Amino acid sequence: MRAFSYERASSIEAAAKAAASTDGAKFIAGGTNLLDLMKLEIETPTHLIDVNGLGLDRIEPTPEGGLRIGALVRNTDLAADERIRRDYGLLSRALLAGASGQLRNRATTAGNLLQRTRCPYFYDTNQPCNKRQPGSGCAAIAGFSRQLGVVGVSDACIATHPGDMAVAMRALDAVVETIGADGTTRSIPIADFHRLPGETPEIEHVLERGELITAVVLPKPMGGKHIYRKVRDRASYAFALVSVGAIVQPDGTGRIAVGGIAPKPWRDEAAEKELPRGAKAASTRLLADARPTEQNAFKITLVERMLSAVLAEARG
Amino acid sequence: MQSPGALEISRRDLLVASAATVTVAGAPSLGHSQTNIPEASTGTNVSFTVNGERLELELDNRTTLLDALREHLHLTGTKKGCDHGQCGACTVLVDGRRINACLTLAVMHEGGSITTIEGLGQPGNLHPMQAAFVEHDGFQCGYCTPGQICSSVAMLEEIRANIPSHVTGDLTAPAEITAAEIRERMSGNICRCGAYSNIVEAITEVAGRKT
Numbered sequence: 293m294r295a296f297s298y299e300r301a302s303s304i305e306a307a308a309k310a311a312a313s314t315d316g317a318k319f320i321a322g323g324t325n326l327l328d329l330m331k332l333e334i335e336t337p338t339h340l341i342d343v344n345g346l347g348l349d350r351i352e353p354t355p356e357g358g359l360r361i362g363a364l365v366r367n368t369d370l371a372a373d374e375r376i377r378r379d380y381g382l383l384s385r386a387l388l389a390g391a392s393g394q395l396r397n398r399a400t401t402a403g404n405l406l407q408r409t410r411c412p413y414f415y416d417t418n419q420p421c422n423k424r425q426p427g428s429g430c431a432a433i434a435g436f437s438r439q440l441g442v443v444g445v446s447d448a449c450i451a452t453h454p455g456d457m458a459v460a461m462r463a464l465d466a467v468v469e470t471i472g473a474d475g476t477t478r479s480i481p482i483a484d485f486h487r488l489p490g491e492t493p494e495i496e497h498v499l500e501r502g503e504l505i506t507a508v509v510l511p512k513p514m515g516g517k518h519i520y521r522k523v524r525d526r527a528s529y530a531f532a533l534v535s536v537g538a539i540v541q542p543d544g545t546g547r548i549a550v551g552g553i554a555p556k557p558w559r560d561e562a563a564e565k566e567l568p569r570g571a572k573a574a575s576t577r578l579l580a581d582a583r584p585t586e587q588n589a590f591k592i593t594l595v596e597r598m599l600s601a602v603l604a605e606a607r608g
Numbered sequence: 609m610q611s612p613g614a615l616e617i618s619r620r621d622l623l624v625a626s627a628a629t630v631t632v633a634g635a636p637s638l639g640h641s642q643t644n645i646p647e648a649s650t651g652t653n654v655s656f657t658v659n660g661e662r663l664e665l666e667l668d669n670r671t672t673l674l675d676a677l678r679e680h681l682h683l684t685g686t687k688k689g690c691d692h693g694q695c696g697a698c699t700v701l702v703d704g705r706r707i708n709a710c711l712t713l714a715v716m717h718e719g720g721s722i723t724t725i726e727g728l729g730q731p732g733n734l735h736p737m738q739a740a741f742v743e744h745d746g747f748q749c750g751y752c753t754p755g756q757i758c759s760s761v762a763m764l765e766e767i768r769a770n771i772p773s774h775v776t777g778d779l780t781a782p783a784e785i786t787a788a789e790i791r792e793r794m795s796g797n798i799c800r801c802g803a804y805s806n807i808v809e810a811i812t813e814v815a816g817r818k819t
Contacts, residue, residue, distance in 0.1 A: 297649035298669040298715055324711045327672070328692050340669070342716055368705075372771040377779040388774045392796025393763060395693060397705045398712065528774065528795035 293330050300342045304506060305475055307341050312473030312502025314339045319504060321364055322398040324391075325407045332417065334424055348402075348506055351375070357512030360469075363402035363505045367391070367457070370401060379513035382537050385520035386460035392529050402505035405458055405468065405485065406497065409451035409555075410531055411440060422448045423493040433585065439533065442584040442591050444554035449493030450585070453486060453556050459537040460520060462557035463549040467509045473502035479509070486556035496555075516541040517606045521598055522551075534591055536598045540606035544568040548599065550578065553591050571600035652715040658683065659727030667714050674698045676714035677724060685725040685754045689798075696797035699755035699762075700724050706762035708796075725754035728761065737761050740810035748801035756797045760811045763793045767815075785815045 296316075301307035311317045316338030320326055329335035348362035351373055359375060370376060371387035391399060413419045413431040420429035432440055432450050441452045461482050468480045486497050499505070522535040532552035540546035546567050549559040563578035575596040582592055655664040658681060667676060674691070677683045677700070689697030691710045698709040701723040729735035737757050740746070747753045767783045775792040776783055783789070790811050791804070799807065 293670045295650045296669055298652050298713075300718065320713075320716070323713065323716065324693060324708070327711050327713065331691065340713075344716060368766075368771060372769075377772065381779050384772065384779055385774075388772060388776075392696065393766065393793050394696060394699055394706050394708045394759065394796045395711075398707050528792050 294333060294336045294338070296337055297339045298342065299339070300345055302345075304346055304348070304471055304504065307343050307346065308471050308473045308475075308502050308504045310339075310341050310502075311504065314341075317341055319343050321400040321403045322366070323403075324395050324399050325403065329408065332415065334415065334417065343504070354509060358510045361401050361508045361510065363400060363507055365401045367396035367399045367401070367404060368393070370457075371396070380460075380464060380510060381518035382463060382520050382539060383457070383460040383510075385518065386456040386535075386537055389520060389522045389532075389535070390456040401457070401508055404455055405461075405505065405508070406499075407453075407455055408496070410454045411451040412436060414451060423451055423489070423496075426492070426494045436587070437585040438587045439531070439552075440585070440588055441555055442553050442588055443558060443579055443582040444488050444556065445583065446489045446491070446493070448491055449489035449555070451489070451493065451555060452552055453496075453554070454531045454552075455557075456520070456522065456532065456535055456551060458482070458486070459535055459549045459551035459557040461508065461510075462559050463537040463539055463547045464510055464514075466511075468505055469507040469509060470499065470503045470505050472500060477506070482508075482557075483559070489555050493555075514539060516546060519602050519605055521602055521605075523594060523598060534594045534598055536595070536602050538602045538606065540567075540603065546606070548574065548578070548602075550595060553579075553582075553595065567603070571596050571603055575599050654715045654718050656714075656717045656720040656722055658722045659724060665714070669713065669715055671714045672710050673700070673702075673712045673714045673717060673722070674709035677709060677722070683724050683726050686758075687751055687754055689752065689755075694798070695752070695755075696759060697752050697755040699759040699797065701758055701762055704762070704765070706759050723758070725758055728757065735761065737810070737814050740814045741807070744806045744810040744813065745803070746807040746810040747799070747803050752797060752799045752801075756794070756799065756807055759794060759797045760790075760807075760814075763790070764811070764815055766793070785812075787812065790815075 318337035320340045320342050326335055348364040350362045352360045354360050367387050371384045377384050411432055413421045414424050419431040422430050430449055440450045466482045468485050471477050487495055516539040519538045522532050524530040524532050535551035537549045548564055549557045551557055560578050563574050566573040566577050579592055651666055651668050653666050674688055677686050686700055687697040689695035693708045693711040699706050700709045703721050729738045737760055767785050770783050772779050772783055773789055773792050775788050787808055790808050
């Protein structure tokens with residue numbers, strides 16, 4: 293790990309300002325992904341701003357009838373919150389399907405959104421990777437790509453967003469709230485938060501330098517049946533090959549977001565319109581632009597079958 | 609054919625050359641960290657409680673909580689397995705919650721209360737979970753055991769606090785202690801000897817239920 297200086301932020305505004313004015317600065321909250329990457333020298337911040345003491349760890353009702361989740365609410369606390377379990381079961385389920393008990397006790401809401409891909413070529417510093425070292429090439433496309441993306445990918449990168457929580461938040465149309473270095477706040481719909489790789493896979497989200505996530509806001513409860521289904525190589529403590537987050541209403545309409553197949557949680561409202569016609573129609577539309585590799589083409593079939601299972605569960 | 613003397617000389621030369629290579633290879637990274645970062649800014653004072661004892665340390669910022677416990681405080685019960693949050697051997701309790709000590713910086717725990725396996729129980733005064741692991745043969749090599757025990761103690765508290773898991777059927781019903789729940793909730797602790805079934809039995813006994 294490279295050496296770095298460290299400060300405990302005293303206020304939200306001071307944290308954002310320090311991050312913008314200090315070269316090589318990064319925020320640290322749970323640290324469960326960042327420290328892992330720092331040990332491998334994939335992340336090499338020269339200054340860390342510890343935001344754990346900023347009090348952003350509450351879940352509060354909004355005037356619109358939704359919930360505002362503080363950026364530092366731990367995954368365990370979010371999954372266990374009575375209101376989340378009752379009204380946003382999809383989110384609880386997604387969180388509990390991710391990582392381990394130990395990691396969920398540390399990992400935060402904002403950090404989870406910003407976690408980086410688990411593409412093996414991103415982690416292997418002996419291999420070219422456009423995300424880790426822009427312009428060096430992508431070893432994954434012709435390599436071991438079974439776990440990697442099939443849609444939204446580019447010739448520069450086929451890495452996936454690895455998370456579960458963001459898939460649920462995409463289905464729920466959550467909104468990310470931030471504060472900038474100059475004190476201005478903004479609200480970013482989760483649909484617009486993560487970027488597709490294109491020619492610049494090293495840029496993964498729309499946050500600007502120094503911009504700090506302060507909360508994630510959920511809209512008012514939308515009822516329906518909440519389902520999170522995850523297929524992975526072992527029964528627990530593994531990243532998704534494919535995951536499906538669904539909210540299905542009694543009339544057969546609903547929302548579907550899919551994880552494990554793209555650089556961001558993958559959702560297409562046009563595909564959702566096909567849901568009453570069944571899983572095949574919806575998945576065909578959802579993956580119309582897919583360009584899988586030989587090794588991960590199975591994900592196309594898997595998405596359809598998982599959608600089918602989800603719709604059956606919703607009916608049952 | 610070379611004489612033994614000539615061979616001896618070439619071996620010595622090889623050793624000298626190897627040492628020189630190591631020195632040269634090591635120099636750039638050392639120089640890099642010294643020129644880019646002011647020396648004074650890379651350490652931080654931190655005070656926290658470990659097993660009930662208040663401690664003050666001045667640590668290199670890079671020191672993980674795991675390394676602080678093992679290398680600075682010589683509490684070697686907490687084990688370093690993968691050092692990447694994948695195996696759970698480093699599990700300790702911080703403010704009552706189980707975490708991976710390898711994936712957190714010691715300086716991030718100012719004012720915190722840390723409990724390691726040494727704090728849970730000692731020879732002659734075992735924690736019930738330690739005694740149950742012995743009783744049920746919940747290990748073979750024992751390397752993952754401190755992490756397993758710290759994790760399982762906190763895990764039972766999580767169930768009592770009604771925190772659900774991936775296998776909890778009804779999210780709105782109280783969490784239950786079942787073998788399936790224990791297995792899912794302990795998935796962050798890997799045992800390469802494969803003592804899992806005995807570990808589940810030990811935890812089940814402490815939880816006060818039969819499998």
